[in-house]
Amino acid sequence: MGDLHFDCTMCGQCCHGLRLPLSLAEARLWLDKGGTVQLMCEAHPWPEEPADGDALGHYRRARTFAAQSGGLPVRIMVTLVAAFAGPCPFLLPDMRCGNYAERPRVCRIYPAEMNPFAVLKPAGKACPPEAWNDANPLLARNGEAVAPETVAIVAAARATSIEDGRAKERLCADLGIAVAALGNEGYVAHSPNPAALRAALAGLENARPFRSVAWTVASNRSATIAMLEAAGAQSLLAADGDAGASDYIGFFPAG
Numbered sequence: 094m095g096d097l098h099f100d101c102t103m104c105g106q107c108c109h110g111l112r113l114p115l116s117l118a119e120a121r122l123w124l125d126k127g128g129t130v131q132l133m134c135e136a137h138p139w140p141e142e143p144a145d146g147d148a149l150g151h152y153r154r155a156r157t158f159a160a161q162s163g164g165l166p167v168r169i170m171v172t173l174v175a176a177f178a179g180p181c182p183f184l185l186p187d188m189r190c191g192n193y194a195e196r197p198r199v200c201r202i203y204p205a206e207m208n209p210f211a212v213l214k215p216a217g218k219a220c221p222p223e224a225w226n227d228a229n230p231l232l233a234r235n236g237e238a239v240a241p242e243t244v245a246i247v248a249a250a251r252a253t254s255i256e257d258g259r260a261k262e263r264l265c266a267d268l269g270i271a272v273a274a275l276g277n278e279g280y281v282a283h284s285p286n287p288a289a290l291r292a293a294l295a296g297l298e299n300a301r302p303f304r305s306v307a308w309t310v311a312s313n314r315s316a317t318i319a320m321l322e323a324a325g326a327q328s329l330l331a332a333d334g335d336a337g338a339s340d341y342i343g344f345f346p347a348g
């Protein structure tokens with residue numbers, strides 16, 4: 094795979110039609126500036142803890158919280174995202190970022206990957222060919238970022254995603270969010286009222302007790318629903334774009 098040299102051409106293509114992953118602190122900032130934040134929820138059945146060598150299992154465990162769906166133990170992954178169709182609300186007409194000093198970490202490291210299991214491939218990025226010129230600074234080696242500033246930001250973001258994991262259980266409880274898509278099949282995107290979300294995020298600073306909620310696992314496929322019911326889960330057959338008051342975003346056709 095070799096070395097990837099990169100320099101941003103400021104084409105602005107990466108600032109359109111996105112769900113940008115945010116930390117809890119970044120979500121507060123985004124809301125304060127008038128942006129829209131959603132909670133993308135997925136449920137992973139968790140019959141037992143991952144084995145020592147299961148790197149993906151341990152990575153996922155550190156970023157989720159334990160919950161129950163009927164009789165099925167699950168772990169819930171909640172990803173807060175800045176959501177927008179079309180250009181980012183902060184993108185200026187000349188394609189500069191109007192939120193440069195406070196842009197989320199994911200913007201600072203693009204086109205590098207936050208996920209350690211994802212390999213950086215120019216073909217999967219919005220950047221034009223001229224951005225990947227060998228005369229540009231070295232960004233990545235064998236698909237993994239090596240540019241020091243990028244490596245530092247990615248490390249900080251990964252640490253924050255672990256710190257945020259447990260607080261997200263309370264955030265969902267406070268917002269009454271309790272429906273998640275079956276992991277690896279899709280997401281349920283919840284769009285809470287911005288004022289309610291801002292208040293719930295602010296409330297995370299007070300260490301008061303809260304009651305764990307029972308989760309419902311959604312899918313757009315009847316075979317998955319049958320499997321979930323056989324496993325004792327509380328399930329919901331969702332049409333794409335509809336999981337109760339939220340949007341179901343499936344990776345596979347409904348069936």
Ligand code: SF4
Pocket residue numbers: 107108109181182183184185189190191192193196197200
């Ligand atoms: S915050 Fe700035 S860098 Fe990030 S998507 Fe918006 S315009 Fe682009």
Ligand code: SF4
Pocket residue numbers: 100101102103104105106107108203204219220221224
């Ligand atoms: S798509 Fe790539 S080259 Fe274009 S603005 Fe974004 S990071 Fe820069």
